[in-house]
Amino acid sequence: MPRATRGTQETNFCRIVLQRTGGPTPSRPRSNRSTTPGLASDARYAHAAATTWAPWEASVTIADMHALNADQIAYWNGMGGRKWTDRQERQDVILAPVSELLFARTAVEPGERVIDIGCGCGATTIELARRVGPKGSVVGIDVSVPMLARARERVLPDMPIEFVEADATVYRFPPARTDLLCSRFGVMFFAEPTLSFANMRTALRSGGRLIFACWRAPEENPWMTLPLKEVYKHAPTLPESGPQDPGPFSFANPDRVHGILDQAGFSAITLESVDLLIDLATGRGLDAAVATALEVGPASRALEGQSAESREHAATSIRAALALFQQGQAVPLAAAIWIVRANNR
Secondary structure (H helix, E strand, C coil): CCCCCHHHHHHHHHHHHHHHHCCCCCCCCCCCCCCCCCCCCCHHHCCCCCCCCCCCCCCCCCCCCCHHHHHHHHHHCCHHHHHHHHCHHHHHHHCHHHHHHHHHHHCCCCCCEEEEECCCCCHHHHHHHHHHCCCCEEEEEECCHHHHHHHHHHCCCCCCEEEEECCCCCCCCCCCCEEEEEEECCCCCCCCHHHHHHHHHCCEEEEEEEEEEEECCHHHCHHHHHHHHHHCCCCCCCCCCCCCCCCCCCCCCHHHHHHHHHHCCEEEEEEEEEEEEEECCCCCCHHHHHHHHHHCCHHHHHHCCCCHHHHHHHHHHHHHHHHCCCECCECEEEEEEEEEEEEEC
């Protein structure tokens, strides 16, 4: 994902810091859990062995971040976060096949302690909480204020969930207490991923597990690249980014992923190649598929700031290209991911 412009980054980042250090925090639903930023010590959230979480570090805010992650933090608190929040329900449906694959391979046990990295609007966090049950606990961590606000709105009373606004590269995780680190497309945006994974590993107990989904190469994911190619007929190309720059395809190279995790201290590293279909229409027809391409993803980024005429022409081209894949009310396109697993040494 190309980085936001510098002016936008600075404006958004200043807004974030002011909100966290000098202004009110986003509202959250009332519940009978502790309001401390972290997991409550209520016995309902105890581990199966009857040990409980200590409170999470309350001193860490979004201002405590790795400097090189500032661009991504700004983007996900600006236009990027707003787009995903506005489309939360549709994005959950689009990515449901990936979530099902991830959970099928996660083997979450009742009573386990889980951290959901890059939890976004909370779909995976909520499902993890359902699986660990009342004796387990799940923490969702993300840098996006709007997405976390949506996630908190979705949590039902008594769910063993806490959401934390923080940069996982520098966040001071409670050490050696977590059974599982899990992520659906939330780990490809770190500027220094080895450092990020080494820090996240500190949260895992001995023998704890890591599992995440990430995208394979762009050419294997036409559900994203086909609309972008059509947009490029009517709009300037996005600034070229390197294969290791933070973005959706930064973990496409399996050797790089293996090296990052190995250097971060993980063992038993495996990458499973999975091919699937993603329905851009979410079962609602061709118009919905075109709207998806125009509202999120790289095609949407390429059209930012373009004229209404350019956007109209791009939409026409995208519609013609996607029509070739239409099957009734669905518009399925190929997608390709890695399911990555590893253990704490």
